[in-house]
Every structure is written in structure tokens, then in C-alpha cells.
Amino acid sequence: MAEIAHHHAEAEDPTNVTNPEHGSHHIVTPRVYAMVFGTLLLFTAITVIAAFIDLSWANPVIALFIACFKAVIVILFFMHVKYQSRLIKMTIASGFFMFISLIVMTLSDYISRSWGLW
Amino acid sequence: MDNTVATEHPHTHETAVHAEHTHVSLPQHRHHFETVEQQREAGSFGMWLFLLTEIMFFGGLFFAYLLYRNWYYDAFFTASNQLSIPLGTANTAILITSGFFMALAVWCAEVRKKDMLVWTLILTTVFGIAFLGIKYVEYHEKWEKHHIPGAHFDISEFVNPAAHGIKEKPLPPDMAQRTQVFFFLYFAMTGMHALHMIIGVGLLFWLIWRARRGDFSAGYVAPIENFGLYWHFVDIVWLFLFPLLYLINRHPLH
Amino acid sequence: MSSTATIVSLPDQATARLPKRSYLNNEDGLLSWLLTGDHKRIAILYLISITFFFFIGGAFAGLIRLELLTPQPDLVAADTYNKFFTMHGIIMVFLFLVPSVPATIGNFLIPIMVGAKDLAFPKINLLSWYLYVVGGIMVLAALVLGGVDTGWTFTTPLSTHYLNTHVITAALAIFVAGFSSIFTGLNFIVTIHRMRCPGMTWFRLPLFVWSNYAASLLMVLGTPVLAITLVLVLLERVFGIGVFDPTKGGDPLLFQHLFWFYSHPAVYIMILPGMGVISEIISTFSRKRVFGYTAVAFSSVAIALFGFFVWAHHMFIMGVSNYSALVFSLLTMLVAVPSAIKVFNWAFTLQKGSITFETPMLYAFGFLGLFTIGGLTGVFLGSLGMDIHLTETYFIVAHFHFVMVGGMLMAFLSGVHFWWPKMTGRMYPESLSKLAAVTTFIGFILTFMPQFILGYLGMPRRYHAYPPEYQVLNVLSTAGATVLGVGYMLPLLYLGWSLKYGAIAGDNPWQATGLEWQIQSPPLTENFIEIPIMDHEAYDYEWLEQKQKNEVTTVG
Secondary structure (H helix, E strand, O other): OOOOOOOOOHHHOOOOOOOOOOOOOOOOOHHHHHHHHHHHHHHHHHHHHHHOOOOOOHHHHHHHHHHHHHHHHHHHHHOOHHHOOHHHHHHHHHHHHHHHHHHHHHHHHHHHHOOOOO | OOOOOOOOOOOOOOOOOOOOOOOOOOOOOOOOOOOHHHHHHHHHHHHHHHHHHHHHHHHHHHHHHHHHHHHOHHHHHHHHOOOOHHHHHHHHHHHHHHHHHHHHHHHHHHHOOHHHHHHHHHHHHHHHHHHHHHHHHHHHHHHHOOOOOOOOOOOHHHHOHHHHOOOOOOOOHHHHHOHHHHHHHHHHHHHHHHHHHHHHHHHHHHHHHHHHOOOOOOOOOHHHHHHHHHHHHHHHHHHHHHHHHHOOOOOOOO | OOOOOOOOOOOOOOOOOOOOOOOOOOOOOHHHHHOOOOHHHHHHHHHHHHHHHHHHHHHHHHHHHHHOOOOOOOOOOHHHHHHHHHHHHHHHHHHHHOOHHHHHHHHHHHHHHHOOOOOOOHHHHHHHHHHHHHHHHHHHHHHHHOOOOOOOOOOOOHHHHOOOOOHHHHHHHHHHHHHHHHHHHHHHHHHHHHOOOOOOOHHHOOHHHHHHHHHHHHHHHHHHHHHHHHHHHHHHHHHOOOOOOHHHOOOHHHHHHHHHHHHHHHHHHHHHHHHHHHHHHHHHHHOOOOOOHHHHHHHHHHHHHHHOOOHHHHOOOOOOOHHHHHHHHHHHHHHHHHHHHHHHHHHHHHOOOOOOOOHHHHHHHHHHHHHHHHHHHHHHHHOHHHHHHHOOEHHHHHHHHHHHHHHHHHHHHHHHHHHHHHHHOEOOOHHHHHHHHHHHHHHHHHHHHHHHHHHHHOOEOOOOOOOHHHHHHHHHHHHHHHHHHHHHHHHHHHHHHHHHHOOEOOOOOOOOOOHHHHOOOOOEOOEOOOOOOOOOOOOOHHHHHHHHHOOOOOOO
């Protein structure tokens, strides 16, 4: 009764719909977590220091770039996405795509309202 | 109830031989899922979809920030310089540490180390509360200086910084008024973030209680995993808030 | 086919009985309904609540039309009239149209259509319903406390600075109801991706599932932006910081960008599930597979995708830049294409089909005509030059009522009638239902066709007084509204009647394909005794014929 096995032999589920491309149960080790942790702290220090150096237009670019990099390693390792299915990866990509669309398309209105002032 | 792990579990459905290879069967297996694996993946997918809604939710605030920072850049960077770098950096480091412990907690659940799981969850909570504590200190300071937007907002520090011992360029009065927009976005964005942290801390207490009972050290990892996703997301939001709000323009004048 | 040209095939009423065990009698008591995890029971709960709100919204529509019978503002004060159309809009959009098909028919059918025992997250499904109810109660509270008069669009700075009505209550209400929508969409996406039965590939799914999937994407990605927008309006109202206030440096247009970023996809959230219903109906009542299945499936997703990029066509005259207006106008033209593809495919499905005219098909035909007209007028409005003259007039009102009422509401009624036998085990009286369908159609045309002309002639919307030369058209419109009201009352009456006295429907009264028609009516709580294995394409009428040939339906 407790042996909830696969309900159907694989021959009955050729499209493997029940668990298509399921993410492997890869267990990320504490060592990897520690390395990511260190990297995050390092880049926090870098971003703070960079804020004190005058690089005119490059300042916000660097700050955002570092923030994106940190976010990416949190997503890939702390949130395991590197080892997840394509579906999860596509889901995240679509989320960021929508976010970027919101920003870019709305911004295009504001920029085009005052050409030259941006 | 058979709870044994099939240690040689092949993990590939294509090579599973017959329909009886023992799967982990958990008491938390819901009847409408065919397998525990399907349930775990569905739960994870559902949590990611919820995080997508959170991205879009914060997205509106980020856009407002982007717009007004460009319109009122002088007001924004002057006001931003009022925020404390040491406190902000400390908070960032604290939140990253909290995230690190959360990731470890997921590992503990996966390898079924109950005591360590409880400890990592507790540390996650402690650092989360520390973050909120520092936030409170910062908010309190803003309250004292009358920098909370609204009827009592005080622009004197921006119009006449020298008189307050602040090494900044003075702003004309109407631009000084725009510092309210910065502070509104500061409170709205960090406040919304803090609200999510408070909810997270509340959930952590519940998870710690359940973890101590052994709920998550017998193979049922999903709640820890999915809460971890939520917690890391909240961390990521802060990773963006910190440079955008605190680090706009710190080069001398000072 | 019998000579009366119907495909309805009911069991012998002398011996037919409802199944002994079904989701309806599985458990007894109010709590078993209020604490259920069964998607079918939740669907029924939704059906009851949205019907309730529909009639309240309809009552406001009646009041609006009553005021507009005469050119003078003689029935109510201006503020009160504003409250009428605001409450009508809020209730109809957020409490009726958005949840209508997904939360009722979708909740009921999607697990069955994919071959699952329930949605992925039953408890979240129930939470979704409670959030809807709480949001609805809050809207009623706003109503009872004195109403809101901002229009359903909450435009700033009117809503944030110049009104002292219950904006906060209403905004909070919609915030809550929005999460109901988000959780429904989330549930659907996970279910459709991860809980299809063996053999159920994406391209064997009924098109109803594809449409709801596309709508769910919109719900999950778009609604949160509405949520944050409402939060900002609330904060602005309470603390007066100036995020939308020009005197304090804010931009009122920022509100509109964020609001319409959701509210345009919202209209696709509303119509896509309805289109899914129509695909099912047209196929069943032409006895033919849907023409161009792949095109229809992809067009649903295309509508969802493009629908995200056209929102500023609601803002052409509000102050967006010319460049922006051009881009959005162009994109609006593009978004019409997938909808048109669907209409063509439905038409080609009908061609050379064996068409019969049962009630769901009558509603579907109504949909085809009225949605096409409404959609085409949308193209007029998307064109920049025309929009400048037509916007904020009754042309807009007519346009969205054609697509939403002539389109979506008809699709909803079509679906309710089509799946009524499955949900309840009973058939409704066909002659009355046909009468209601025809009445609705006539009433609709009479109500809203004059409004196109009114708008074209220049009558502004949201005005309770107008120049006397517009009166004839307004009277026609109000007369139509009365007929429409009768048409909507009738289903309430005969569907209710059928619950006790309707004919026993049997498993498959329409002889339709689809997994839901292979199980009993009403279904078991767990839907299937054994998880099915899908081995044929959608709308496979040959497979159905084969199956029916081998079935034993009589004793001895």
C-alpha cells in the first residue's frame, strides 16, 4: 500500500508526461554555498568602494552590473537553478523579460517626450 | 508505512525496469499527484511563478524610481547621501549571510541532518531579525530628522547644508522639495521589502518549530526548499535596492 | 441524425438515474463546501458568487440607462451618476468578467481535460475563492458606505487628490481580488505543465486548455503591476507624497502607464478563456475537428504575448509622446492579427461541418458576429487619427461592450449551457434556453449598436446629460437594455429549475469528444477511477464513433 510506485510502466507513458525533463536531485554542497557567499561579500565591498570613485556615467552602470552579477549567482546556486529543468529556467527568463519590457517600453515614452534632456 | 530510501535510485525513468521499484513514499504525498517527485516539482514551479509575480510587483516601484531619479537627479543624490553607508553595507552583508544559512538549511534537509537544519534555520532568522533591527534604527533616524515625506518634511538640510555641518551643494528650494520623492521611494521600496522580510521571519518561526519535530528530516524537503526560494528572492531585491538607494553618488564633495 | 437535427442524445428518461456517487453528494454539510479542496466544488462556489455580483453590476447598468433616457440630468446628481458607472465597471470587470470562465468553467474542467484528479494546489484554489469573496465584500462595503466615483480606471490625480469618496476601500478591494486572479492563474499553469496524464502531449490538449493557459500567463505576469499601482494610489491618498501629483513633481501619466500595463492584458484575460469555449462549442456542433488546431493554439499564446505591448493605446490623448503613440498604434494593429486568425479558423471549422443549432451554438454564433464587430472597431480605435476623435466617446463604450458582452458574456453563457449537463447531471429546457439566447442577441444589438453611432456623432462617455438630438438613440439603447435584462434573467430561472426537474443528461449528451465527456455526469470527486491514457488527438470524432459503436447502452 505504501509503495507508491510509478503508476504506469514507461511503455504507457512514452511522452514521459508525468515527469518530463525533471530536474535532477543534484544536491549542492556547502562548499559551493561558501564560495558563493564569499563572492557575494567581496562584490558588496567592491560596489561600495566603486561608489566613492568618480567615474561619471560608469558609476551606475558598474553598480547595476555588480548587482546583476550577485543576483545571478544567488539564482544559479543558492536557488539551485543551475541544476533545474528547462521549464524553471524559461520561467525565470520570462519573468525578467516582462520586467525589462515594462521598464523599456514605459521609459521610451518618457525619453521621447523630452528628446535631448536625457 | 514504508519510508525507506531506495539508495540506488536510478533517477532515470527511461531505465526504470518495472513498476515496483521502491520510491520514497511520504506521508505528505497528496493524492492528486502521481508521484512525490511530481509533487515536489509542481511545488517548486508554483513558488517560482509566485516569485515572478513579486518581480512584477516590485517592478512598478523600480520604474517609478528610475523615472524620478532621472527627473530629479540632484535631489536624489543629495538625499541619498543622507543614508548611512556603514549601516546599509552591514545590512547587505547580514542579509547575504542570512541567505547563506538558508541555503545550508536546504542542504541539511536534503541530507537529513535534523539538528543542523534547526540551527541553520535559527541563524537565518537571527540574521533576518538583525537586518530588520538595523532598518528600524535607520527609519528612526529619518523620523528624528523630519525626513519622512508628508506634512512634517523638513527641507532645511538640503537648502542650507552648511548650517547643518553637511558637505553638500545646497539645493534650490523646489529641487529640495523633490527630495521628498526620493524619501517616499526609499520608504516605499525598503518598507515593502521589510514587509516581505517580516512575513518571511514569521514563516521561519513556523518552519523551525516543524523542523524540531522532525517534519523535514525524513525526505520531505519541499517547504524548506520553497521557502528558501522566497528568502533568496527577498535577498535579491535588497541587492538591487542597496546600490540604487545608497550608492547613487558618493564621490567627494566629501 | 434525427429529422429534428439535433445531436443531443439523452438516456432513456424512464430508467435513467443520476449516478449514486458524485462530487455533489460525496460529502454533506456546509463546511464540506466551504472547506473543500475539490476543484469542482470551488467552481460551483465561484459560479454562485459571480452570478450574484453580475446581477448587482447589471442593476447599476439599468440605473445608468434609466438616467440616459432623457437628455436632462433629472434622475440623479452628477456625483451619483459617476458612482453608478464606476460601480458598474468595477463589479463587471473585476468581479465578473475576469474570473468568469477561468474560475468557474476553467476550475471545473481543466483538471479533467488534462486527465488529472485535481489542480496542482487545491488549498490555494480555495484561498483564491475566499480572496474573491473578501474583495467582493469590500466592494460592497465601498458601495454601502457611499460609493466611489473615479470610474473603474481610478485615474489620477482625480482619485488621489480631488475626491473624498471611498477610493481607499475600493482600491483595497481590487488589490485583494487581484490576488485571487493571480492564484487561479498560477494553479492553472502548474497543472497544465506538470499534471497532464500519460499521452497527453501539448498538442492533444483541448483548445480550451490552451486559451486558459494563455490567460493564466497574463494573470500571473500582469496583475501584480495593478497591485503595486493601487498601493501607490493608496499611499498617495493617505500620505500625499506626490508620486502622481504634478505640483509636487510627480507625473499623473505614470499612474496610467502602470495601470494600463495590467488593464490592457486584463481584457485578454477576459476574452481568451471565452475564445477557448467557442473553439469547443463550434467543433462539437459542427461535428468537426477545429480547423488549424496549431494555429488556434499558437494564436492564443500570441494574443497573450502581444497583449502586453499595446497598453498605451488607452493613453493616446493623455500626453504620451508622438513617437510612443506611433509605436503603440502599430503594435495594436499587430495584436488584432491572432484574433482574426481564430475567427477565420472557426469559420473554416464550420465549413462543411454538420451544423446543428442547440443553445450553446446559438450563443457561439452570436459571439462570432458580435466579437468580430467589436474587434474590428478596436482596430479603428487603435489607429491614431481616428482615436483622437473617437476616444472618450460612446464609440469606446460600444466597442468594449461588443467584445466583452457580445463576446465574452455570450461565450460564458455558451460554456455554462454546454457544460451544465456535465456539472449537474441535468439538461435544461431547450426551448426556453433558445428563447433566452435569441432575446439576448436582439437586446444586445438594440442596446449597443446605437452607441456606436452616438459615439461617432460625438456624445461623450461618463456624462449623464446630453444634447437633445441624441435622445432617440439613447432611448433605443435603454429599450435594448431592458430586453437584454430579460434575456439574462431567463437562464437564472430555467437553469435553477433544471437542477430539480431537468432531464437526466447522461455522460455525453452532446456526443462530444474530450475527456470530460467520457466520465459520468456529475463527475466523481476524484474525476477518474483510473488515470486515463491519452492515445488520440483532440476533437477526434472518428475515435468517438469507434468507441460508441463498441459501447453497450441497452440491457438485453
